[in-house]
Amino acid sequence: MALSAFFLMLFLLQHFAINMMSVVSPEMFNETSHFMGTNPMIQYLMQPILIFAVVFHFVMGFILEARNKAARNVKYAKYNGAANASWFSRNMLVSGLVVLAFLGLHFYDFWLPEVTTKFVEGDMTGLNAAGEFRYFEELQHKFVDGWRVAIYCVAFVLLAMHLMHGFNSAFQSTGIDGKMAAGRKKFGTAFAIIVPLGFVFIALFHFLTQTGH
Amino acid sequence: MNLNLKIWRQKNSNDKGGMHSYQISDVSPDMSFLEMLDVLNQQLNDKGEEPIAFDHDCREGICGMCSLQINGEPHGPDRGVTTCQLHMRKFNDGDTIYIEPFRAKAFPVIKDLVVDRSAFDRIQHAGGFVSVNTSGNTQDANAIPIPKADADKAFDAATCIGCGACVASCKNASAMLYVSAKVSQFALLPQGKVEAKDRVLNMVKAMDEEGFGNCTNTGACEVECPKGISLENIARMNREYLSASLKK
Ligand code: HEM
Numbered sequence A: 001m002a003l004s005a006f007f008l009m010l011f012l013l014q015h016f017a018i019n020m021m022s023v024v025s026p027e028m029f030n031e032t033s034h035f036m037g038t039n040p041m042i043q044y045l046m047q048p049i050l051i052f053a054v055v056f057h058f059v060m061g062f063i064l065e066a067r068n069k070a071a072r073n074v075k076y077a078k079y080n081g082a083a084n085a086s087w088f089s090r091n092m093l094v095s096g097l098v099v100l101a102f103l104g105l106h107f108y109d110f111w112l113p114e115v116t117t118k119f120v121e122g123d124m125t126g127l128n129a130a131g132e133f134r135y136f137e138e139l140q141h142k143f144v145d146g147w148r149v150a151i152y153c154v155a156f157v158l159l160a161m162h163l164m165h166g167f168n169s170a171f172q173s174t175g176i177d178g179k180m181a182a183g184r185k186k187f188g189t190a191f192a193i194i195v196p197l198g199f200v201f202i203a204l205f206h207f208l209t210q211t212g213h
Numbered sequence B: 001m002n003l004n005l006k007i008w009r010q011k012n013s014n015d016k017g018g019m020h021s022y023q024i025s026d027v028s029p030d031m032s033f034l035e036m037l038d039v040l041n042q043q044l045n046d047k048g049e050e051p052i053a054f055d056h057d058c059r060e061g062i063c064g065m066c067s068l069q070i071n072g073e074p075h076g077p078d079r080g081v082t083t084c085q086l087h088m089r090k091f092n093d094g095d096t097i098y099i100e101p102f103r104a105k106a107f108p109v110i111k112d113l114v115v116d117r118s119a120f121d122r123i124q125h126a127g128g129f130v131s132v133n134t135s136g137n138t139q140d141a142n143a144i145p146i147p148k149a150d151a152d153k154a155f156d157a158a159t160c161i162g163c164g165a166c167v168a169s170c171k172n173a174s175a176m177l178y179v180s181a182k183v184s185q186f187a188l189l190p191q192g193k194v195e196a197k198d199r200v201l202n203m204v205k206a207m208d209e210e211g212f213g214n215c216t217n218t219g220a221c222e223v224e225c226p227k228g229i230s231l232e233n234i235a236r237m238n239r240e241y242l243s244a245s246l247k248k
């Protein structure tokens, strides 16, 4: 659980860095996207690892939750969970499921068209009809529809909640708890808030610049 | 004060059991929670009804025998105390109080509020000890230098009284805080290092076999522990377990 989670958090950071480029410089975003989309190391090594990590993570999450439910076969008539643990920590399955639903949409939006263009149609150039890189404009198209942007934002708020507990939980699970623990906990909370909200910022940025606000 | 009590009654381990309501009046705020139950039991006895079975022994917070999930929290709403140390002044006149046994598949109910916590004993048997040669020339423990910081942490871990509040509070009914305290009290000391690897592997295995849930680090156990056992112990046990598994 924790190992796949560490991998997912690194991936998230990497994804965030590239998306951030789309705000700063469309050219840089295009170049990087093309590199990521055509580099064999990324495509044939990192991408399968990533897919495995995502599937492993949520399947293990379901198994873990099911086992843990079974460990208390008779429920309490009154159970005051809020008295001693955060909502985030008690509802990892809820926040995780929202993120999973979002990942479904995300695959449909970006990954499927990408795979279709590259491997079904065999077009590895990354160019549009006008002979320019297509990645930036494709990204823009996804952030015109207000509903999509809203769903995107909600999912990332839930991801922030998932990580508010998850980031430090992963360290605890692997027993990493040295002299730096206090600083790391603060860093974890900051990471959990800043990175997902960064994605929200990027989505809103493209939505607002395109809809002329 | 007058209280409305909702208490779990169950004849024996095979009975289905259920919540029953009881009224109790003139409770003194200076009574302990268990004294309040004593008074209730006296009243039930006088009426010819079966008294409510609950666990207790020392009644001063050291034996770990008392339990009870009170208003959804093990040992009630107060912090750093066991049920026997909980005072009725923590409640208000007219309150409804839910009293249930510590719930976990690994802690089956024996009767009413009494649960079988012998799963903890079996985990201890699997590795919660150091083997010492008692031939008569055993080295004096005080002759072995131990850093003060380590001795303090080992002592803190050893203050665990094995009451099971960690399991009762955990949404997963996980016993990680208990087991990690028992692993840590030895892992930090030179005498415990010799058998450290087998200890952690065997105790974790025994824990899983008892049917406790898995830790998801919610931290409820640390908040509810009457002895303030720290989550640091769980991180230490995870560390010990990982390195012992790799070296196996
Ligand atoms: C980018 C996506 C995701 C990231 C970065 C992420 C991150 C994390 C982290 C850091 C943990 C803590 C691991 C530990 O304590 O050992 C965790 C746990 C968990 N995640 Fe995710 N996760 C993601 C997606 C998902 C998805 C899609 C689900 C689907 C249901 C999910 C369900 C869970 C569950 C059930 C747990 C364990 C519960 C717990 O430890 O309290 N996660 N995740």
Ligand code: FES
Pocket (backbone or CB within 6 Å): B055, B056, B057, B058, B059, B060, B061, B062, B063, B064, B065, B066, B082, B083, B084, B085
């Ligand atoms: S009765 Fe001994 S700790 Fe409460």
